[in-house]
Amino acid sequence: MEDIQLKIAANLKRLRKERNYTFDQLSALTGVSKGMLAQIERGTSSPTVSTLWKIANGLKVSFSSILEDEMKKATLVKKEDQPCVKSSDDNYHVYPYFSFDQNKKFEIYFIDLLPGCRHESDGHHSGVEEYVLVSEGTVHITIGENEYVISDGDALSFEANGPHCYENRGGKKASVFHFIYYS
Incomplete structure (x- = not known):
């Protein structure tokens, strides 16, 4: 499993739990099937850009909050x-x-x-x-x-x-x- 899949899985799980959503509730908000959401959260599926945007919009969070790492004082990006x-x-x-x-x-x-x-x-x-x-x-x-x-x-x-x-x-x-x- 790729590092990005692990980040997405952990962040989706955290966001869903913070809001006390079931997969059914999250699916209704995002338009993404509960099976796909469960696969993403387990890290067994690599979601597309469109799927991530649906999730971000449904949860009313930024796209990057699903991909994020902790911010440092100075960051060089390559x-x-x-x-x-x-x-x-x-x-x-x-x-x-x-x-x-x-x-x-x-x-x-x-x-x-x-x-x-x-x-x-x-x-x-x-x-x-x-x-x-x-x-x-x-x-x-x-x-x-x-x-x-x-x-x-x-x-x-x-x-x-x-x-x-x-x-x-x-x-x-x-x-x-x-x-x-x-x-």
């Missing part, structure tokens, strides 16, 4: 040392850099979008803002009916409580720094 959470089609790779901190109310990720990647989000709970800074390539971000094209060095911020989609329509990998702020 991409190659970070766990990689992948989409089911393996073209959207999320690297958690800085986990959610209740006092700061944000979390930071590095994301690789491989060629042809299309990652859709139903949106997050009210008060969530996303900040995206492209470090490589070009990313098309659709928010409702509006589409934004952001390239190397460009940035976009938006309220993330509605549907939005990230796409890499190019032939090369695109990479972004992704900040999520919880008001």
Whole structure:
């Protein structure tokens, strides 16, 4: 079992127990089957990005709180040392850099979008803002009916409580720094 699976398993179990939820109750809140939740909590299943977002949204916690380690006074983050959470089609790779901190109310990720990647989000709970800074390539971000094209060095911020989609329509990998702020 991978280290990231152990972290996810322990954090899901902790969050579920803190709220005194049964698997049935958690399943109703998240839209994830109770069997899948039990497998994740035992560390026998490696959940996708979409599944983790459903769990985070259902529990009204940050995405990184499911992946978090204890924060230190100074932290050097190297991409190659970070766990990689992948989409089911393996073209959207999320690297958690800085986990959610209740006092700061944000979390930071590095994301690789491989060629042809299309990652859709139903949106997050009210008060969530996303900040995206492209470090490589070009990313098309659709928010409702509006589409934004952001390239190397460009940035976009938006309220993330509605549907939005990230796409890499190019032939090369695109990479972004992704900040999520919880008001």
